[in-house]
Amino acid sequence: MKHWGPLIVLGTAQFLMVLDTSVMNVSISRLVEDFDTEVTAIQAVITLYALVMAAFMVVGGRLGDILGRRRVFLLGMVVYGTGSAVTALSPTLGVLALGWSVIEGLGAAMVLPSMAALVAESYRGRDRPVAYGVIGGLAGAGIAVGPLLGGWVTTYLTWRLVFAGEVVVVVAVLCCHRLIAETAPGGPRPRMDLVGATLSAAGLGLCVLGVLQSGTWGWVEPRNPPFTLLGFAPTFFVIAAGAVVLALFAAWERHRVAHGDDPLVHLSLLGRPPLRSALMVLLSQNLILLGLFFAIPLYLQVVQGFDAFETGLRLLPVSATMLVTSLGAARLGRRLGARRVVRLALVTLLVAVVWLLATIDPVIDDAQFFWAMAVLGVGMGLLASQLGNAVQSGAGEGERSEVGGLQFTAQNLGSAFGTALIGSLLVGALAHAFTTQVEDDPLLSEQARQETGIALEAGVSFVPADEVRSAAERAGLPPAEVEALTSSYAQAQLGGLRVAVLAVGGITLASFLVTRHLPDAGTARRRPGTAPTAGGTDPERRP
Template sequence: MLRPPGRPAGTTGGPDRLGEVETVTHWRALIVLGTAQFLMVLDTSVMNVSISRLVDDFDTEVTAIQAVITLYALVMAAFMIIGGRLGDILGRRRVFLGGLVVYATGSALTSVAPTLWVLVLGWSVIEGLGAALVLPAMAALVAESYRGRDRAVAYGVIGGLAGAGIAVGPLLGGWVTTYLTWRLVFAGEVVVVLAVLLLRRAITEAPRSGRSPRLDGVGAALSAAGLALGVLGVLQSSTWGWVRPRNPPFTVLGFAPTLFVVGAGVAVLAVFHRWERRRDERGDDPLVHLSLLGRPALRSGLMSLVSQNLILLGLFFTIPLYLQVVQGFDAFRTGLRLLPVSVAMLVTSLGAARLGRLAGPRRVVRLALLTVTAAVVWLLATIDPVIDDAQFAGAMALLGVGMGLFASQLGDVVQSGAREEERSEVGGLQYTAQNLGSALGTALIGSLLVGSLAHAFTTHVEDDERLSQEARQQVGVALEAGVTFVPTEQVRSAAVRAGLPPDEVDAVTDSYASAQLDGLRAAILAAGGVALASLLVTPNLPGRPPGRTGRPESGAPAGPPRPAR
């Protein structure tokens, strides 16, 4: 049974009554802060199970909704470091509350969005900016309020609430989307934010000494542009093609622009790196102290966060497509079938904090990666034209256990590698890694899904003896214009409109149905490959529970705090 978090370090003992009041206050603060984490996860999971309805409501394609989901994570990733720095400049509590106001504004606009572009503005941009302010401040406030074992418990609760968001999102979003409208979820988020703001007195922040740092505007622009260009290139690869142009707005020396855009992002980030180094050497305030990334435990924790979210968001984009487009389930039935992963993640993340204290984060994260890999293998066996509900539920539950093991450890590992004055900065890095993984997961796995679909469809059409040469040419022309992940009935209708005879209509439809499953399997297999490859970044994770003494972990010397500049 979890014991309540104690008083923060530096608080002297007192009468029992005072201790009880303070304990209740800290529980309330944790719930208020955790509610913010819950909200940030909730609407992403709602979007994932509402893909088909969003496609219909905005008369668009799956790839457009994929872009909306990716842009939300991209905006958060691009501005998370800036949000963390603003917490240092303006105060973490103030930035946390202000970010909630921005987030609620975006939710309100999303709930009434008449067009896809307004949806992008409200959800992807405004809500993304609000989350970029809220999450680093939240991570810093939690780390500031709790120490040692209490901090591990607090991050277990935060991870559990994130799991609750993933658990509630598909089911609540699926029910509301199917029987009412997805817009009500975002209107409800506004109400929840208002309730949090009414409880704002529960959130306290220690007085800060020394002058506040200044915002590095050039560094902020360079980091945001570099991250944006890199993920944009990956996102558009399914439309533009990686090397051979598919349907790009322009070409570079006859090649698709994808790798050039990604390369431009890398180049901008290299300039950002040099700029930050120069500012640090001159004694100016950088956007982020790159020396933080020299701490092995912190660096491994951040890389593990990228992996965790790349796997989770990649799968949570792919699996709903299988359930909705291939199986034809509505959003509510999709949510029901995702419930095992959500519940297992919630329960495991709450219970595994103790496992981390006994076995150490490194062993728990490695166990998480192996569990996720096993879940992917099991899941691959269930991707068939007719779903086996029992097998699928088992694979989803095992995936939830693996993700819950992840969620229970990494927040504590990252924050325990920082000094007190570095909390917001490290929180910015923490959620940058998390949302960069989310953006790459949706973009990269989604791109691989569409690319594998196109390749498999081409192969099946060429190998199907029922199709004439003329029919193969017609399909080839359609593929050159771009292929999307749509229900097979739409393919059948297109084949009929093209004037193909009935037996060739059936052949094209069967080829596309087989290609759908091949594309899904390739995308899911890629997520498993990421999980196995991520074992390579775990050796520098702490082998013992971090934060036991309230001092930074290995690589973060517990010397005097860095002087204010």
């Protein structure tokens, strides 16, 4: 690595956007308090951010091909900085969602695909996997700094200062734009496929909306939906509608290719096994990470009663080990192959999940929790060190932005599904466990069961057990029944958390199935920084 300037500028953008998400995750309790809302509302804001990025990431990649990658990167940073300013000043939850979820999400959708392509353009040969390892390490640094910085600022000052600081960082990146070189595009520039962009955004939006609302609506039996279909909850119908729209998107893209028009994305790229496998692992990685980073702060803040700074301190081991591992393992793929390193990472994550399950108790064991988080960070760092290069190595030079769009679509779709799916499983398991315990508890009277049933019909929230105690006291229940109800809810909380973490373990185990076509050690030695494509075609050649 002889020139670090472009990597510093591009890596700062990556760092900033990872920092953003990790700050929001540790600030959940304060956001609930500041905006007088519920955890599910903040979950929706977090999910909407990832959803906007996932829905428009391919569009952002295509814009890079049309307008130029550096230009779109810089324009995206301006949009992102504007969203940060709106977020810092947001007076209501709606304005927060507009600034953070929508405007920042659109800015990130422009920045990240162009960033991936610009890294590949700036570094070649043996430097390229190192560059992507550094990018992964900076993502780990964002996760490392986010909980601690965000927790401290949220606890002792205000979370708004973090987003105000992001505006300053954006201005600094824009001032250093001349460090980023860009290869002039060859041939005619493609046109934007507006119909494809609309169909892809709508399809992805419906799928994630269905998963997000499953905790409130119910999966099959209606819980608290705005409407029902044939007596069933609308969840599966909304997800199915999203799948149909995505099928229409695929048909439209094939139609455009057949008629010689520019598609939003060449679906033939997904026919390359190494690229497809890398994208699937990327989706899994972010589903696992964001799912855990939604559930764990709830355990620390709501169950254990820690403030945002104390939460950040307890998340520091996963952040620090992820940073160190992703930087140290950047060259490991060349010796062992990305496939072996990724499988080793998944085994490490399984160990961390099992260890974490053992720590979810009414009173936290800080030593056990520390080591579980440290092992989790090692697994995530191993993945981060390999996947960026594994994705881009399957692309030709003219495909960088397009593949970058697919890369960050998979990444942010995993983030959206992680927050939505794990969040809905957690709330659903909490409601089921609480209902069962209330029905089976002989200490509770019929009045207590009726009061609880009415509350559950209105929807269950993941709140401190003391709030349940206060609600039971306001209902006029005897002290013994108040304690029994509070104890049942506290046990249900732990049960919901265990179900959520166990689901993450299941996803980790299933991820082994999509690692088969990742590059092996022989591939890495033959062509540093590249991987063979389907049918043995040269990745430097456009399909």
